[in-house]
Amino acid sequence: MGVLFLIAIRNLVQARRRTALLSGAIGLVTALLVLLLAMSQGIADNLVRSATTLSAGHVVVAGFYKPSPSQAIPLVTDAAKVRKVLEESTPDLDFIIARGRGWGKFVGPGGTVQSGFGGVTIADEPRFVSTLQLAMQSEYKDGGKEEILGDASRIAEPGAAILFVNQAKRLEVDVGEAITFVTETNDGRTNTIDLTVVAIARDMGMLSSWAVLGNMDSLRTVYKLNDDTTGAFWVYLKDIDRADEVMNSLRVSLAQAGFQLMDHQGDPFFFKFEEVGGEDWTGQKLDLTIWRDEVSFLVRILDVFNVVSVFVASVLLVIVAIGIINTMFNIVRERTREIGTMRAIGIHRRRVLMLFLIEATMLGLFATTVGALVGAAGALGIDAAEIPAPIEAMKMILLADTIPMAVDPVTLALVVVVLTAVTALAALWPAALAARLRPIVALGHTA
Amino acid sequence: MSGIVELTKVTKDYPLGKLSVRAIDAVSISIGKGEFTAIAGPSGSGKTTILNMIGCMDVPTTGTVSIDGTITNNLYDHALTELRLNRIGFIFQSFNLINVLDAYQNIEFPLLLQGTLSGKARKARVNEMLEKVGLTKQSGQRPNELSGGQRQRVAIARALVTNPAIVLADEPTANLDSTTGTAIVELMRDLNKNEGITFIFSTHDPKVMDRATRLVMVADGRVVE
Ligand SMILES: Nc1ncnc2c1ncn2[C@@H]1O[C@H](COP(=O)(O)OP(=O)(O)OP(=O)(O)O)[C@@H](O)[C@H]1O
Ligand SMILES: [Mg+2]
Numbered sequence: 001m002g003v004l005f006l007i008a009i010r011n012l013v014q015a016r017r018r019t020a021l022l023s024g025a026i027g028l029v030t031a032l033l034v035l036l037l038a039m040s041q042g043i044a045d046n047l048v049r050s051a052t053t054l055s056a057g058h059v060v061v062a063g064f065y066k067p068s069p070s071q072a073i074p075l076v077t078d079a080a081k082v083r084k085v086l087e088e089s090t091p092d093l094d095f096i097i098a099r100g101r102g103w104g105k106f107v108g109p110g111g112t113v114q115s116g117f118g119g120v121t122i123a124d125e126p127r128f129v130s131t132l133q134l135a136m137q138s139e140y141k142d143g144g145k146e147e148i149l150g151d152a153s154r155i156a157e158p159g160a161a162i163l164f165v166n167q168a169k170r171l172e173v174d175v176g177e178a179i180t181f182v183t184e185t186n187d188g189r190t191n192t193i194d195l196t197v198v199a200i201a202r203d204m205g206m207l208s209s210w211a212v213l214g215n216m217d218s219l220r221t222v223y224k225l226n227d228d229t230t231g232a233f234w235v236y237l238k239d240i241d242r243a244d245e246v247m248n249s250l251r252v253s254l255a256q257a258g259f260q261l262m263d264h265q266g267d268p269f270f271f272k273f274e275e276v277g278g279e280d281w282t283g284q285k286l287d288l289t290i291w292r293d294e295v296s297f298l299v300r301i302l303d304v305f306n307v308v309s310v311f312v313a314s315v316l317l318v319i320v321a322i323g324i325i326n327t328m329f330n331i332v333r334e335r336t337r338e339i340g341t342m343r344a345i346g347i348h349r350r351r352v353l354m355l356f357l358i359e360a361t362m363l364g365l366f367a368t369t370v371g372a373l374v375g376a377a378g379a380l381g382i383d384a385a386e387i388p389a390p391i392e393a394m395k396m397i398l399l400a401d402t403i404p405m406a407v408d409p410v411t412l413a414l415v416v417v418v419l420t421a422v423t424a425l426a427a428l429w430p431a432a433l434a435a436r437l438r439p440i441v442a443l444g445h446t447a
Numbered sequence: 448m449s450g451i452v453e454l455t456k457v458t459k460d461y462p463l464g465k466l467s468v469r470a471i472d473a474v475s476i477s478i479g480k481g482e483f484t485a486i487a488g489p490s491g492s493g494k495t496t497i498l499n500m501i502g503c504m505d506v507p508t509t510g511t512v513s514i515d516g517t518i519t520n521n522l523y524d525h526a527l528t529e530l531r532l533n534r535i536g537f538i539f540q541s542f543n544l545i546n547v548l549d550a551y552q553n554i555e556f557p558l559l560l561q562g563t564l565s566g567k568a569r570k571a572r573v574n575e576m577l578e579k580v581g582l583t584k585q586s587g588q589r590p591n592e593l594s595g596g597q598r599q600r601v602a603i604a605r606a607l608v609t610n611p612a613i614v615l616a617d618e619p620t621a622n623l624d625s626t627t628g629t630a631i632v633e634l635m636r637d638l639n640k641n642e643g644i645t646f647i648f649s650t651h652d653p654k655v656m657d658r659a660t661r662l663v664m665v666a667d668g669r670v671v672e
Contacts, residue, residue, distance in 0.1 A: 003552065003559045010547035341543040344504060345557050345605070346532020349524065440504045443539075 008359035022327055027371030029316045030419050034375025036309035037411050042404030047298055050204035050399055053131045054211045056294035057234025058243045062269055063286035064276045072276040073186050074101045074269055077284045079230045086233055089253035091246055094236040097124045100219035101231030104183030106212055110172025115212045119219035122156040129153045132201040140168040140200055150175035150199035160215050161195035164208040168200045185223055193222040205399025243290040251288055262287040268294045321426040328430035339434055340442030349435040356431035357424055364423025368416045376412055379405040450477035451612055451645055452501050457510035459496050470496040472668040483639045485659035486649040493668040494649035495617055502535055502615045503527045515612040532560055536606030538616035542598040544590040551586040554604045576604035596627035616648035620655055632658050
């Protein structure tokens with residue numbers, strides 16, 4: 001029934017001001033929702049990027065070694081054998097790196113920082129240098145030069161350390177200067193090692209306050225570890241979305257190879273010391289997680305952000321829906337005699353219903369499309385403008401110094417479809433009323 | 448039962464608060480094919496109610512209404528709507544065109560609802576109707592760009608385009624000046640004579656009544672022939 005579309009469009013065009021106002025309201029909510037989703041996506045992208053650079057591979061094969069029931073050391077012994085299983089039986093494997101896990105105090109001229117110490121074996125990590133963005137001296141030092149000092153590939157040198165900007169500021173160190181790592185070793189004694197800062201990288205959200213990167217050999221030295229150990233294997237896949245599936249399949253492979261496995265628990269390894277320390281087994285157990293588990297506390301922040309966004313958008317949507325319902329009732333009242341005429345001529349109720357639903361749907365489609373495009377343009381603009389986060393605490397939530405925005409076409413399309421459906425749904429009641437009008441009553445109506 | 452329209456002892460009560468109003472009372476009318484019937488009577492006498500019964504816009508409280516052989520009493524909305532679409536044409540006092548559609552599209556509308564004619568046949572039929580009512584030149588104009596008389600011509604074309612068994616017109620000339628009104632009645636009469644279309648219309652106007660081949664007088668809800 002093309003003529004129903006024609007009638008609907010022409011009525012929308014005829015009631016120009018009303019159409020403009022209503023689509024303005026719908027479009028505004030759409031644009032806002034798109035912005036919120038873009039921000040959520042931006043944060044999520046940052047989260048994935050910083051998590052899989054600083055805290056985890058797509059899948060993490062780590063574990064605890066317990067020399068006695070009360071001790072829990074985050075270590076993978078028999079590392080070569082584990083790696084062999086991973087290399088042979090990981091579906092969709094891209095590459096595997098090994099990261100040492102240490103924790104302690106870094107002491108610099110200006111202060112101290114508690115942080116993890118990631119042990120890098122550069123030969124393992126062809127992409128290591130490119131994933132870090134180095135900072136210019138001015139970013140961490142007052143009166144510093146607009147120039148990048150240092151070189152991430154020097155992580156290969158003995159005693160090398162790479163800091164992030166926030167740490168460099170607190171320690172008041174520059175590239176080439178010395179810091180000391182102080183930690184408690186596995187036998188309960190304090191040990192120290194001197195390190196040289198070889199590069200200072202830009203922060204990647206809150207995770208970078210807990211990550212100092214160094215040479216794996218430094219970790220081995222300070223913790224007196226043998227060569228066949230590592231902290232964790234970070235397994236990178238071609239498709240990060242398969243992480244869950246790959247983790248489960250690796251659990252099977254590793255169990256078949258004779259390794260003891262811990263039950264899966266969706267938390268980062270440093271949340272697990274207490275529980276593992278309280279269990280009464282000794283020896284080695286492997287613990288498999290995915291990247292999301294290792295940053296579960298951040299995922300939760302993102303979830304809260306998403307819930308709040310959806311809530312805000314829903315409230316606005318309800319308000320707009322009420323506006324649509326009200327407007328559609330007015331439209332039906334104004335056109336009652338026309339409805340009566342059409343019914344007399346022989347249009348069926350179902351088509352009257354359709355007529356008004358088509359009208360609302362077209363209005364919704366137009367308004368949400370324009371709104372989504374405006375929202376997307378705004379999001380891309382904000383992202384490109386690199387607007388700094390106004391409050392320090394926001395940087396933690398945003399996982400970035402500037403407001404991140406990422407626009408995903410599928411999300412855009414989904415927003416348009418869903419909000420158009422909401423518009424149509426809001427019109428259902430008035431449209432049903434129009435369809436139910438008795439023809440003689442409608443004809444007798446004087447608008 | 449030989450007429451195209453048979454009303455047998457038709458009574459219609461309308462609820463009015465707790466009471467009810469008897470709009471027509473035991474009305475029996477038989478109208479044959481090809482007649483040009485005027486229903487006349489004072490205001491409130493029941494003319495519109497009778498036309499609504501004939502037009503399948505409503506069903507009687509008691510009595511039977513038979514249209515072209517179909518008894519409407521027990522029909523529901525869907526069947527009544529089909530009857531209106533296929534057997535009945537409507538002309539209204541205030542034209543009642545769809546104001547966002549032009550003359551051509553208004554006339555085409557019932558054919559689109561029927562959905563039986565091909566695009567080509569439909570176009571030919573609409574153009575034929577435009578020609579019959581003398582509006583070929585105005586086919587692209589919207590109702591607000593047409594005079595009252597022209598609008599009623601569009602309405603007549605729209606009522607006739609589906610070749611209905613009966614065309615009903617409730618005071619078709621009441622909103623027109625007398626010259627235009629006369630012209631409209633003449634047009635209806637021509638279509639009645641030349642094409643044998645059955646017209647039933649209500650009117651107050653004696654000049655219009657004069658043109659009728661048959662006059663049904665109503666007063667107080669009863670036929671007083
Ligand atoms: N829907 C209704 N509800 C209540 N009473 C009604 C209704 N429709 C008609 N009536 C009553 O029925 C009677 C007949 O009305 P009807 O409209 O058929 O008269 P009419 O002859 O067409 O009058 P007019 O010349 O003013 O158009 C009137 O008394 C009217 O008040
Ligand atoms: Mg009347």
